[in-house]
Amino acid sequence: MAAETQTLESPNTTAKGFALTSAFWMMIATFFGLLGATELVAPDLTENIGGIVFGRVRPTHVNLVLFGFVTPGLLSAAFYFIPRLLRTRLFSERLGVFTVVVWNIALVGAVATLAAGFTQGREYAELIWPIDIMVVAAFSLVFYNFIMTVKNRQEPILYVSVWYVLAGTILTACTFALGNVIWKPDSGALVGIHDAILLWFYGHNVFGLLLTPLSAAVAYYVIPRACRAPLYSHTLSLLGFWALIVVYTHIGTHHLLQVPVPTWLKVVAIVDSVAMVIPVMAFLINIWYTAKGRLGEIHADIGAKFVFTGTIMYFFVSIQGSLMALPDVQRVTHFNNWVVAHAHIGVLGFAGMIALGGLYYTIPKLSGKPLYSRFLADFQYWMVLIGMVGFTVVLTIAGLIQGNAWLNGETVYRVLPEIHVYYVVRAGLGLMIFSSAVLGFYNIVRSLFGKTGASS
Amino acid sequence: MYYPYFIAYITIGLTISLVVFYWAFKTGQFTDQQRARFLPLRDDADHPPVKATRFNRIEIYGLFFLAAAGLGATAAVLTFALYFSK
Known part of the structure; x- marks a missing residue:
């Protein structure tokens, strides 16, 4: 009972810091996504403005969504529930706040360096060495705080969420260091096909061993x-x-089926990509059976609504991912917008939805009062859902057009007009997602710092 | 050569995983699974809602108007692109 009182008295400063980080950077990340989508519709729009040409906007969008919006949102919830599940206090709130500060400095550095053209030119691993080191340090600090909390626990059994959080943070610290080749600060890369193998080992794991757990x-x-x-x-x-x-740890080579990597590595990647059905269905069956007959309770809680929707998207993205690893399927779906659609279901539909759900579930508990506006949160839910499903539909269609054209040997300039309309719709939906991020930021700030609730 | 990195990663990863699994086994992490199912439910109760003020209601309507305007702008962009820009 003493431990429960201790837990209740926790200031939750770290969780609040990560919540604000996530809400703020969601706005910036989605703005860069909207800007990139607009540039695909009107390439001359930002002509001669070096800092925001598409080649710099795209990695900024991707890195900010990954490390600015989704991961801090999930970590915010984790910093709330880990001490509660372990019946103890967080090892160090001061260390947690320091981590939030380091994290945000790294994000600002990422935006500034990418805009200035400093990049290592490897997809998902564009950040330059000093930023890489800050990212690894931030994940290491998070892991240290959690593992020391585990050490001080009063609950002997580690609930499955604790396992997942510990694994996600330490595996990402290791995978990020390895995938970004941090022992070679100048290039951040190996040479030739070896680098491609290592890069995609990292490129898939940074989603699969961070966002998924x-x-x-x-x-x-x-x-x-x-x-x-x-x-x-x-x-x-x-x-x-x-x-x-x-x-999940070695399926990254399914990104390289059409290049000369060793066949045994491709086989391992394909077989394990299909085998992902096992952990995915174990998770989904568990969650859906827990919620069976209780969808009313899910609907009543906006956080749970976001999370449950995220689990449905997880089903789609995982089944899609397993099938996309098959060589015959990949002949049509690879190197085009199909993959972009797949990534948006995974990162926005699954992990992004669950991050927002985690935020909306925990923020009333962090602030000690109800959410500022349930209405705004619901409105954001529908905007994100419609936007994400819309992305999936239009980008999948555009991807199939591109994939068939690629397969039939058509030239790119003949295909671009055919997919133009889908790019326009994508930009429109991007505006909706950005608007939802602004509403979400306002709602979260008012929920944390406002004195009263709004009409719901 | 990528083999040394992979072999090192796989060896280290496998070793750590086996050590952690052994620790979990020895400390009884796989026992008492029935109690583990209830662990998230032992926590503080939710707080009751607070009353909304008139100002906040007006503010929400304003934000709703802005969001609806954003959606309208999205629809206008789509309409223009699909029907009037040929």
């Missing part, structure tokens, strides 16, 4: 609480966790 952790906490029901099976959840660790 953290999202699963949040879902495993929020859904049982929102439903006021125990988890369907903790054994099944641990089975899914260990299966994820075994399977």
Whole structure:
């Protein structure tokens, strides 16, 4: 009981810091996405403005969504629930706040350096060496804070969310260091095909071993609480966790099926990509059976609504991902907008939705009062959902047009007019996502710092 | 050569995973799974809602108007692009 009182007295400063980080950078990240989408419709729009040419806007968007919006949103929830699940206080709020500061300095540095043209030119690993070091340091600090909290715990059993958070943070610290080749500060790269293999080993793991475990952790906490029901099976959840660790760590080469990498590596990547069905279904069956017959409770809680929707998107993106690793499917779907659609279902539809759900679920608890506006949160939910589904539809169509043209040997300049209309729709939907991010930021700031709630 | 990096990563990763799995096994992490199902439910109760003020209601309507305007602008861009820009 003493431990529970201690936990309740926690100031949750770190969780609040990551919540604000996520809400703020979601605005900036989606703005860069909108800007990039607009440049694809009107390439001359930003002509001669070096800092915001498409080649700089795109990596800025991707890195900010990954490290600015989604990861801090998930970490905010984790910093709230990890001490509670362990019946103790966070090891160090001061260290947590320091981590938030380092994290935000790294993000500002990322935007400034990418805009200035400083890049290592490797997809998802564009950030230059000093920023790489800050990212690795930030993840290491987060892991240290969590593992020391685990060490001080009063609850002997580690709930599955704790497993996922610990694995996600330490694996990302290692994978990021390896994938960004931080022992070669000048280039951040190996040479030739070896670098491609290492890059895509990292490129897939930075999503699969960061966003997936953290999202699963949040879902495993929020859904049982929102439903006021125990988890369907903790054994099944641990089975899914260990299966994820075994399977997900080496599927990155499925990005390189059409290039000369060793066949054995391709086979490992394809087989394990299909085997991902095991951890995915273990997770989904567990969550959906926990919520079975309790969808009313899910609907009543805006955080749980976001999270549950994210689990549905996880189903789609995972099944799609397994099929996309098959060489015959990939002949049409690779190197075109199909992959962009897939990435948006995964990062926005799955992990982004769960990050927002985690924020909306925990913020009333962090602030000690209800959400400022349930209406605005609901409105944001529908904007994100419609925007994300819209992205998926138009980019999938554009991708299939491009893929078939690629397969048939058509020239690019004949295909671009055919997909122009889909780019326009994508930019329109991007405006909607950006608007939703502004509303979300306002709602979260007022919820944390306002004195009263608004009409819901 | 990428092999040394992969072999090192796989070896280190596998070793750490096995050590952690062994620790979990020894400390009883895989026992008492029935109790583990209830762990998220032991927590503080939710707070009751506070009353909304008139000013905040007006503010929300204003934000709703802005968001609706954003959606309208989106629809206008699409309409223009699809029907009037040929």
